[in-house]
Amino acid sequence: MGKNVLIVDDSATMRKIIMRGIRQAGIENADFKEAGDGVEGMKAVEGAKFDLILSDVNMPNMNGLDFVKAVSAKLGTPPPIVMITTEGSEEVVKEAMSRGAKGYLKKPFTPEKIQEIIGPFLK
């Protein structure tokens, strides 16, 4: 059965790279929806059920940390959220996890790293 994955990143290029990376990691059963920032992400979350959300941190309108907090507040049982971002400081990672993120993938990343971090959520 297909897994519904929401990708939230202000770069269309990065969204395509993530989708490709997930397929290259051997994860074939994912159906993707895209959002350009946290505001669009919230609209997507309100309109459909997702098995996994992948979100950047540094975005206009609503950044990834605020998006994670908003999703967690909106949904009783939110899907797992994995941050995909250049932000690597311990402070930001801790903040993301405290707001409800379940994983963290740093850019740049390889398909192997996608398999390691994201793969378990799509089994």
Added chain:
Amino acid sequence: MTIQTLEPHLIDSLRQSAREILETMVFLTPTAIDAAVDEHSTFDDEVIGLLGFTGTRSGTFVVRTKEDMAKTVAAKMLMMESSELGSFAEAADGFGELVNMLAGNFKNAWVAAGNQMELSVPNVIHNGEVSLKSNDAGALRSRVRVALDCGQIDIGVHFEPQY
């Protein structure tokens, strides 16, 4: 007038992340990465990627290259040929993501050195001119020049003077 440059460990971090990002995400291997003071604070390159920051110091991350190189970067990130890209907007988005990753990785090194930094989002200027506030004494202008078989990318970090 003295223009400062980044400390050696931050220059090294910039070099390493440029190599890692280009090899991992753009599938391009630098043939050389040289560091120097960025000679100017005004640029008119074909493609200029900008990302502002505040925190311990305020300034701008500036990544400059030719249009063909920007298209190559975006196309290779998408595993396409440059000719398959639609408008330049598609290339600008990919190039902007390169700027985003370079600045983000620099931020990690800067913060690890005990500083604070908040990043804006990238903007890509096509055939325009940009002047930065890094021309006065006390400013800092460092750049690394990445040489590739297919062209060159200049990655600059410009800090505004502290008054």
